[in-house]
Amino acid sequence: MTAGTAPRWGSALDSVVVYAQGAVCRRLARGSVPPGGRVRVTGLPRTLDAGSLRVRVTGGKGPRVIEARVDVEAEPLGTTVPDASHSEVERLREECAAARARHDRQVRLIDEVKALRPVPPTRRRDDPHRRTPVDAWLALADFVDERLTRLHSRLAESQEALGRAEHALTVAADRLARASTDAPAAHVRTTVSALVTFDGAGDAEGQAGVEVEYAVPGAIWAPAYRLTHRQGESSGRLVLRASIAQRTGEDWTGVRLALATADLGRRTDLPRLRSLRIGRRQPGPTPSGWREPPSGLADLFAGYDAAGRRPTVTHAAGGAEGRPVPVAVAVAGAPAPPLPPMTMPMPIPMAPQGYDQPLTAAPPGYGAPPPAPMAGSAAPQAFGGGSRFPASSAAMAPPAMPAAPGRAAPPRPPAPAPAGSGPTGQAGPPRPSGSELDYTALVLSGPEEQHARRGRLFPDVPFDPTAAEYRRRAESVAALPLPAHAVRPRESAGSFDHRFDAVARADIPSDGTWHTVTVGEIAVGLRTEYLCVPSVEQTVYATLALSNATGQALLAGPVEVTAGQDFLLTAALPTLAPGGVCRVGLGQAEGVRVTRRTNLHESTSGLRNTTTVLDHRIHVELANRLAEPVTVEVRERVPVSSDADVRIEERADWAPPRTDADAEQHAPGTRVWRVELPAGATTALDGGYEIRIPSAKSLAGGNRRS
Structure with missing residues (x-):
């Protein structure tokens, strides 16, 4: 079964965890597992981080997920009615341009009429002095005044029409900017799905349920509170609310919401402490998952070079995220050389067969950045061979290619330096980076590539301008101005991270504006106290001594104080640790x-x-x-x-x-x-x-x- 014929499972967004910047979404899907074991889970947003995709089977029993990758499909929409908001903005923009053109035309006419002046004829030297035609001058002045009066009245009307058109265009553009981004483009429908491969069959009815987890940018939040108390009581109701803004490209409708202060981009891998050794004897380098390329790799393309022409290249699926892998087609009449064993991309990050040593670096996962490349490297390393790391033998250098008829022999690529002879002087086998150990992202280089890259696996990370534009629009939500007295969670949480789970499901559209959501009620202790400093000011101030009786910290943010049914004021609540006490000022106490x-x-x-x-x-x-x-x-x-x-x-x-x-x-x-x-x-x-x-x-x- 190919990726195009895989059955589609519809998914529903179930829960969202909003972090300091970004969010982690979880979707649920269920369907019948086909005999091939490959299905396509649809409904994912365009802005998701492909490296954060995680798929697990729900219910405890069922098939096992052996591969999951992101796949993007696009198709034109020829008969679809365009979006009404975009059409309205375009119509108003055209009306505004027409109104501005009419206004500019009236201004030009006024300038032309203002330029009308009586010009006397040129007087020759022998001609006598002529009498000035006063009546003609006055007639011209009356004509100019009358004409300017009509033009200025039309100019005032055109200015009013232009102002109304610009105002309508501004309102429509603002409405379009605030509209939800969970809508397809006017001419292209883009479908983002997860290609999931199962190992095994479903339950007794052939059904299986999966949970798809992925991270998206373009979501922020800030805490807010509402405090209700009564005079003389020692307790009150502190309701935690959250101001959330998201532009992830999908509307969050009826989702279980949670708020966290952690940073999604923070490193999670622990540093490795190595011992300090004194003396000449040093421990050998840690073995890596690299092995030398197979012998005779260069002879694989001898017939291709001897043919003297470039045949058409066919593509077979197998690259990361559905990208094709170029494979050379044999030319008629040319002998087909024997195929040596080659390393092929594997669906999951595991060590291929034939490796002598275990892997020492895990593939880059979500939350853990890939290890840094070795110092002194200049070019990307092919998995299974290489121009990036020093080799342990000269067998890594491909032999000279035979010359094609009518052409000069291709230049022989320089042989890599032996181990320990480079500028770093490091001995031992090379250490591939995390991107080179991500086997699903490796692509086999075809015969049209350079001679040093032929038949070898290289990481293929193409630049997608459309995805980059979606991410740029999503990340623009971080520039929103915060509400009054609001503080970003990372600034108020300090060195600790907290999570708050909402008690009810919520709806948050993807429009990039602030939405207030009630998270839950927090038990706090209250005590009304009156303070005065008569040596400075002979005024008594009322305060509320608020104590945090929970096991979670109260983050800094605005708090609306209400006494009974009367709203008092909005104050700034500082960060309050578990068991801490702080005072919230209520203003002057007139009594x-x-x-x-x-x-x-x-x-x-x-x-x-x-x-x-x-x-x-x-x-x-x-x-x-x-x-x-x-x-x-x-x-x-x-x-x-x-x-x-x-x-x-x-x-x-x-x-x-x-x-x-x-x-x-x-x-x-x-x-x-x-x-x-x-x-x-x-x-x-x-x-x-x-x-x-x-x-x-x-x-x-x-x-x-x-």
């Missing part, structure tokens, strides 16, 4: 008043009045006008001295701030009063401190300071 008065008394003490005593007295009054008791935290400060001769004595019942996570935010010398005020009650707080300094010294700026 709680504070008043502060200070008094300074200066005196001397000591046997000879050698010490100056600065006695500072502080009086703070609090009044609660609310209908419920409140807890007020009053913050004051005392001087801090680094001079041993200066002594500071406190006379108050205040205390230093609590030694918690917020203690680092307080300046040295901060003192705190915590007062419980019943409803409608008032209280007074008295405190102070004495500064004792030698009489020969004084405070910078004067001793009499508040």
Whole structure:
């Protein structure tokens, strides 16, 4: 069974995990397994990363997947009605161009009429002076004024028509830009599918189910919250919401959604620590999966070169992603040389038969980049031979090709240097890179290639401009401006990664705009506190002390605070670790008043009045006008001295701030009063401190300071 005749299985998008940039989608498909074992799972987007395709059998029992690769099909659409949005934009663009042409024509007519001037005839030397025809001049002026009046009225109408056409074109273009990209092109239908090959039959009914997983770019998200609380309660409802924008080329309809802060492009392979050895004896190089090319490889194309002409080349499927492999056709009359054993592309990354050593580098997989090529390499290495790595024998160099009739003999390619003779001086067998160990991406070079590439396998990674354009459009969603107070997940998550699963399925179109989705409810502890710093501002502020009682961190983002049914404000919530506490400001509390008065008394003490005593007295009054008791935290400060001769004595019942996570935010010398005020009650707080300094010294700026 060929790829073109493989039965098609329709797939449905089931779940999506949105990462910091990009997403991983999972589709489900089910159908009957044909005798050949090859099926085509359709419905994949054009922007998918071909290297991230993963296929697994669902249900636990059934056939085994032995190969999966991406295949792209395109067919023209001759009778399909074009998209209405594109047609509307084209129609409005033509109308706008016609309106602009009419406007420009009126401007040119006005310029031509303005240029009308009376030109007197040229006077000869012997001609007498003529009388100026005033009536003709006035008639011309009246004609110009009347003509300009009509033209300017038409110009105003054309300007209004042009403005309306440009506005309509702008609206239609914006609607088209915001439209979903999950739609085929106007003239070509592109079908992206996964060619899956099974090893075995389905269940008793011949059915089998698969789960197709792939990564796509063009998806971002940012966290947002909604906090609902009631006065006097110690708990509240914190709803986690996510602002998601995606332009992956497929609409996410009814999908199970999850949000992660991880980076899809981050390396996942661990570094390899090697031992340090002192001395001449060093361990041998790690064996690789490379082997020398078969003997007599160059003789395979002797008849082709002796024919003296280029026959037509047929193509047989077998390359990666359905790309054809060029194979030479034997020329009539030319002897067919015996075929030596050659390495052919294999469907899955496993070591081919005949290898003497096991592989040391795995094929490049999703999430793990391929190993870096060896230093000093210049050209891509053919799998099974090579001009890239030094060889261990001269047998790698192909012999000279016989000359064709009427032509000079082709030049003999230079033989590769023996092992250890290169500039790097590395001995041992070559080490192929990850791309050369990806057997499904290797393509057999035909006779039309260079002599050093004939009959050898090389990685074939052609550039697809259409796929590159799709990916560029998808990745443009990363340039969207973030909502107010929003922070990107990678910046707020720090060095840890978190995942949040939505409680319900969601719909997110592929239009590149922000959509808000409710993820779930988070249990948090709330405590209403009132803070004031009367030495700076005699105003009391209300705050919410929010504690994270879950095992996951709360990422930074905007939070909408609601008290009962009343919306209060939108604030910025910082990143809150599990068990952490932070304050969210609610603004001024009009029901709680504070008043502060200070008094300074200066005196001397000591046997000879050698010490100056600065006695500072502080009086703070609090009044609660609310209908419920409140807890007020009053913050004051005392001087801090680094001079041993200066002594500071406190006379108050205040205390230093609590030694918690917020203690680092307080300046040295901060003192705190915590007062419980019943409803409608008032209280007074008295405190102070004495500064004792030698009489020969004084405070910078004067001793009499508040």
